[in-house]
Amino acid sequence: MGAKGLLILKLLMFQGLFISHSQYADFDFFYLVLQWPGAYCDTNRSCCYPTSGKPAADFGIHGLWPYYVDGLYPSHCSPDSKFNQSQISDLVSSLKTKWPTLSCPSNEGFKLWEQEWKEHGTCSESVMNQHDYFEKTLKLRDRVNLLQILTNSGIKPDDGFYDLQSIKDAIKQEIGFTPGIECNKDPELNNQLHRIYLCVDTSGTEFIGCPALPKERCSSILQFSKF
Template sequence: MAFSRSSMLALAVTSLVSGASAQLETCSNTNTFSCQSSSTNPTCCFNYPGGALLQTQFWDTNPSTGPTDSWTIHGLWPDNCDGTYESSCDSARAYTNISDILTAQGRTDLLSYMQNYWVDINGDDESFWAHEWGKHGTCINTIDPSCYTNYSSQEEVGDFFQKVVDLFKGLDTYQALSAAGITPSSSKTYTLSEIQAALTSLHDGASVYLGCSSGSLNQVWYFFNVAGNAIDGQYQAVDTLTKSNCPSSGIKYVPK
């Protein structure tokens, strides 16, 4: 499907005239998963080229961010099914007023959650959200404005942030590690294999990317393929496409 500016404008005008709520195109090919088809045709129901979607999380300790018993949100990234990715795909939609957009859409509960669990290490949450949307969100082709019926300006922005939060809520990294006996400690260390096992179990048997800084665990990426669009589609856990940079043993998981 072509994503022309004229079609985007037409959809926006229709929405203003009718007053109808925006909806993403209904997808019928719900059994065709991204990265698992030979198709190279991006449509509103097929994520391409960014067919792998990664829900990414932080464990920030210097300075600490977010609750002491939870990881925090990094974002949702489209990956080209091979570890490479597109970025900053539409400068015209690189919005910087994310809080205003969510408030105008009546998504105040979502915004409140983000203020607790999607926080910037330097305290500038608004810039962090704008960065994640502009760099990654604009590259998810199945939430392009032309994929909406009765499109309302910036509707896809609210849908994107809601989806990231919904995925994050289903991936409680802190709890999964704790259940495996892996808890923050100033002295204890862990092996890569035991951390991976705990989070692979959480991720429906699919391996995850584990990131470390100076030998301390600080990132996890959960990879998915999607059938349908990125908002309403079916998410399938898949193995990481990126090799961990953590050591095989002696990994620190320091407290916030």
């Protein structure tokens, strides 16, 4: 590049007009949302196991959601981008294990995956296609074993009650970043550990410190329900 080209590049960078590839995304980061099935089923809502049977007692994927730093998020960004089962045929076995449906009536899971693609995945099409979206989410799930992390810290799904800060600290110690925690209430109105939010860069490959955390609405002591 000649002197004139370098000068133009510097001017563009100064004006904020030259951006890296990762900044082309129409959002600021992802939430990888992992869900404890016991808490989902232990509410007043109905819970049905997939047609493949009861999922493992482990954190399953709820979704990979694009977000903005101000707490807002894009959704249903491309109605013309239809969910295509054939594009994820090689991933279905892993999806059934790690991204299981618990909605009723009992089904294979395609309704859940279609919903996640339509609402959230289509908003990430600037950086990944449908197959990439599901494959990258599965790979992120494989990189963090939340159940093992918590169990190693003495926090077990035994219907016992545990300190919210201890849950956060155990996860931060392992992955290096503070997670977001979402709670729900069971029929007895106990606060339960329901979902854990981990932040991911716009490429969908690396965990990062959360630019923003979801509102927790949790008590300081949570129940970790059985499943």
